[in-house]
Amino acid sequence: MIGDCMSQLDKDVMPIDELSNPLCKLQTWQRLHFRLTVLYGGAVLISLIAMGVLMYNAGVKLEMQNTQQRLLTTVTSLSYLIDAGTFEAALKDSATEISFRKKLFDQFKQVAGKDPDIETIYILLPTTQPAQLQFLIDYAKDGVMAKPGEAYDASEVPVMLKGFREPVVEDKLYADEFGLTLSGYAPIKNAQQKSMAIVGADIKANRIGAIKVRVSVTTASVFFIAFVFISIISYFIAYRVRTPLTRIINATDAITHGQLDTRIRLERRDELGLMSQYFDKMAEGLQDREHIREVFGRYVSHDVAKAMLDKRRKQYSVGKNESSLFCFPISRATRPFPSSYRR
Numbered sequence: 001m002i003g004d005c006m007s008q009l010d011k012d013v014m015p016i017d018e019l020s021n022p023l024c025k026l027q028t029w030q031r032l033h034f035r036l037t038v039l040y041g042g043a044v045l046i047s048l049i050a051m052g053v054l055m056y057n058a059g060v061k062l063e064m065q066n067t068q069q070r071l072l073t074t075v076t077s078l079s080y081l082i083d084a085g086t087f088e089a090a091l092k093d094s095a096t097e098i099s100f101r102k103k104l105f106d107q108f109k110q111v112a113g114k115d116p117d118i119e120t121i122y123i124l125l126p127t128t129q130p131a132q133l134q135f136l137i138d139y140a141k142d143g144v145m146a147k148p149g150e151a152y153d154a155s156e157v158p159v160m161l162k163g164f165r166e167p168v169v170e171d172k173l174y175a176d177e178f179g180l181t182l183s184g185y186a187p188i189k190n191a192q193q194k195s196m197a198i199v200g201a202d203i204k205a206n207r208i209g210a211i212k213v214r215v216s217v218t219t220a221s222v223f224f225i226a227f228v229f230i231s232i233i234s235y236f237i238a239y240r241v242r243t244p245l246t247r248i249i250n251a252t253d254a255i256t257h258g259q260l261d262t263r264i265r266l267e268r269r270d271e272l273g274l275m276s277q278y279f280d281k282m283a284e285g286l287q288d289r290e291h292i293r294e295v296f297g298r299y300v301s302h303d304v305a306k307a308m309l310d311k312r313r314k315q316y317s318v319g320k321n322e323s324s325l326f327c328f329p330i331s332r333a334t335r336p337f338p339s340s341y342r343r
Contacts (some may be wrong), residue, residue, distance in 0.1 A: 071184030
């Protein structure tokens with residue numbers, strides 16, 4: 001702490017003993033510039049954190065919306081690419097169904113290969129039981145694929161059932177025996193616009209997690225750059241406050257030690273610069289009055305001068321502003337007094 005306060009000494013202002021530096025009496029956390037830095041930096045940091053959270057949430061929301069739109073576009077495109085007449089014929093003829101499934105499998109594989117986020121593409125057929133569906137075909141990049149005819153209970157997935165009427169995408173992740181996914185669905189309709197099946201596409205939760213990580217990295221990068229920039233500004237503001245305050249404090253301490261020739265001479269166009277100007281004027285006035293007192297004391301006995309000074313101090317302490325001591329012009333104060341007034 002002593003080393004820190006000694007570093008604040010301004011040799012151009014005062015040649016006092018380093019150990020008597022008044023700044024050494026203050027702890028670091030008591031310094032005004034430190035408090036200003038903490039207050040300003042803390043407020044900005046809290047604002048940055050709040051902005052970071054908002055940016056993260058907004059970024060994740062935007063990425064999710066983009067992902068949902070891609071899913072919706074994918075399943076809608078697939079539903080239009082599937083020939084309704086061939087599809088209806090395949091459902092009636094098992095031989096045609098096998099070749100049709102193979103063709104669909106290759107088509108789904110190609111579509112999924114172009115989009116790294118899509119994990120699974122499948123077609124589900126309705127059954128005689130509401131909300132009970134069965135797989136016609138299932139393509140998955142990784143993991144287990146459902147077998148043709150395998151049952152699927154959609155009673156807890158109302159969005160999937162809605163897919164028989166119109167293209168739709170889930171607004172949140174859903175967990176089933178195939179994992180945690182975000183899915184989109186679109187109807188496959190015949191010439192009479194009757195829904196025969198739905199085509200679905202899934203994005204695994206780890207892909208959604210990767211999206212969140214990507215948004216987090218972007219947000220953290222922006223936060224770091226802003227934090228560094230604000231830290232530099234905070235340091236500059238603290239320096240602009242600390243330096244003049246140190247000069248003023250050191251100069252004031254020099255005055256109290258009798259160094260009346262001390263001047264601050266701050267070249268600033270603000271309150272601290274104005275304080276410096278008035279301080280220098282005050283120090284100049286004190287130096288002039290001290291000179292007058294010294295000259296006056298040469299021709300008056302020590303006891304008489306002391307008595308007059310004590311009287312002036314008492315008058316000043318009760319609010320009187322008499323200047324009987326220091327109002328003499330220098331030209332008269334420097335003249336020798338008649339011998340009758342000397343002792």
